[in-house]
Amino acid sequence: MSPAPAGAPVSYKGWAGIRRAFATPSAGTLALLGFGSGLPFLLIASQTLSTRLRDVGMDLHSIGLISLASFFYLLKFLWAPLLDRHAFPLLGFMGRRRSWLLLSQVGVTVALFALAFSRPELGVAGLVGWVLFASFMGATQDSVVDAYRIEIASESAQAALAATYILGYRIGLIVGGAGALYLAQFSDWRWAYMAMSGLMLLPILATLVCREPAIPQATVERRIDFVGAFWQPISSFFTHNGPAVALALLLFVGFFKFPDQVIGVMAGPFYLDSGFTKADIATVSKLFGVWMGVVGAFAGGAAVAAFGFRRMLLVASLGVALSNLAFLLMAQHPGQLWTFYAALSADNLFQGFAGVVLVAFMSSLTDRNFTATQYGLLVSLANLPGKFVGGVSGYIVEASSYSTFFILSALTVIPTLLLLAWLWRRIVDPVAPPAAPPAD
Template sequence: MSEAVEPMSYKGWAGIKRAFGTPSALTMAFLGFGSGLPFLLIASQTLSTRLRDVGLDLGSIGLISLASFFYLMKFVWAPLIDRYAFPLIGFLGRRRSWLLASQIAVTGGLFALAFVRPELGVTPLVLWVLVASFAGATQDSVVDAYRIEIAPESAQAALAATYTLGYRIGLILAGAGALYLAQFESWIVAYLAMAALMILPIITTLLCREPEQPEVRIQRRIDFFGAFWQPIASFFSTNGVVLALVLLAFVGLYKFPDQVIGVMAGPFYLDSGFTKADIATVSKLFGVWMGIGGAFLGGIAVAAFGFRRMLLVAALGVALSNLAFLLMAHNPGQLWAFYAALSADNLFQGFAGTVLVAFMSSLTDRNFTATQYALLVSLANLPGKFVGGVSGYIVEASSYSTFFILSATTVIPTLLLLIWLWPRIRDRSTA
């Protein structure tokens, strides 16, 4: 997996094949696998399904999901990762030392979570979710930095593609694989197996090379607080205060209808009469591939029509896809309803994700691309994460059907903001 960066062209079909054939592309596939594997196990549906399976109430499940908040806050400690190597193993280099430390911590967290008994008390589980989510978020930050630094800009598309492939495979194993093991063995076996799979990215980190550091470091280094203040000041000075605030509100609310039901999805599947094996097949296998298809469709649509009109299509699609879950609510235990609901949900999730990425990328200042984009990504996930934490109480106070209808209506503020933004983002769409 070790390679030297050569001054070669990655343009054209031959260049694309060359980029995908580099050892760095294979490295990113394994590192992407390591990033995708723990996410569902500590921050999403596999964990919430496990908690419901052992009898926890929906309110507690929603609150426990907040323990994975580190995934939304990883930009806070990113300056430390950029500036220092991890202590004791710094000889590996800045990137590889942080990679190895975070991967070992993720492995340890998954191992510990295999043996916790949430039905006897959630405190140990919350503590280990905190450890694993902090380590997983750190791993994600370092992998992103490694990908950018290991190869020239012309090869980044190939590395991003192989990273995404590895990440999705990790999601499939942590979703479908873990649920199958839990169904036919136990949750202990499922989490131990996932912890064992982390040996693949650990070996990759030990074998891959450290990216070369620039010979001349930036001389006018801004201080820690300036690293956050200057990108924010630039965003407001570029757009003006009013437009900047509306853009931030729009980004924060855009995927809200989808995110608000995320925590309740796993418990809803179980309460609808489906087994863990059913959930694994439909949600974690079929659903993941539908999401990939939606992402490609979104990319084609943005290229063909620009992102302004696609922002409207995607926002409406995400909201309406929530109503598709009413099919499951009124046809419990029917696989056709499960497939129909998951088809709509994952297709528009993938579509909206690509459209939102294109839009947020257009908002960033090239002088502060990484910082502004990281902050926008966090903002896009924060509101839904907060409400997801209390979503269980909403369901218990009403019903799943009422909850899905309410979640669909939360698109209204987004549409009102888009109406106001419509003439003001014309030039961005053309660009």
């Protein structure tokens, strides 16, 4: 293969490329947009919300059911075609991507402020309503940020920009997790949610000052009717892979994160029931744990670069499932911090590792003519089964025990391994193009 011609785009591969990408305005923008996506997630769809509900005395099965109110994060692919085709009418002067970004960010800000004044101990109707609204706006924000990231830079820069986005997202998780729990511990939940609402001004500012990406040119003719908007991306996926392989791929993606997600809702209540304070949870789960996830993500990226994602899919599947068994240490030794650190080390390392592997795999499956819709569908599918089972996880714990629950969650990896065995010879790692020479 001949070397890249002079004047070719600068390569963003390797550590030098990552450093180069961090210095670009687009990378800074993606870090702030990632922060905006990560900040509300735990507050409305995961452990911070469930910890708040348990803290006011709510029973486990009610917490699990309330968690289903954040289901819009699983269904964002349904309105992705609308976001791809049109700007939000009242903000159309900002452009197609930035108009939806501003709308969704303001919506999340308003919802978090309203949740600050919700009183779940007096009734959950208002809280559930605002969680529904926040999850719709948060899911819309995520979809638009993904599309913005793809369109704002060349293909060679995508990995580096994804890294800056993930860094911002992880910092958002730390603030929405540890930051909110610290504020709740030393003040109250109202001030915690009000502070998180105020921090959404950072991604809003980034949206106001960033540039609108150019509209990508489609390489296939897109139908403009309902079928064209919603069915064409799906039919393209099945046509490209064949019906049997396409169905197996979708099932595999759906089951891949199942062992981890099935315990997500119960994690916060489990920590409290194990005798840890909100400050303990903030320190170990939301600070230490998130940074361990960053380490796992870098390890996953290096492993995919060195070995491809096929073998790493096997390693990640087993790691995510087996890491659930580390929580048995906490169940057997309640209140002992060393077990908390050990369990969260295993859990977050493999979560971070598996997350990067899955992103690489899903990205290889998407047709660039329908990137936003197909990628949104795959992301939603990756979260859907575990989310719904997580909604009834409280009943499982109350009917058995936390220890039994963790063992059962680890065994749910079996369908994933069976599907991977069938797909093994059908999964082909993409061949990386040669790196372009550095710019003078």
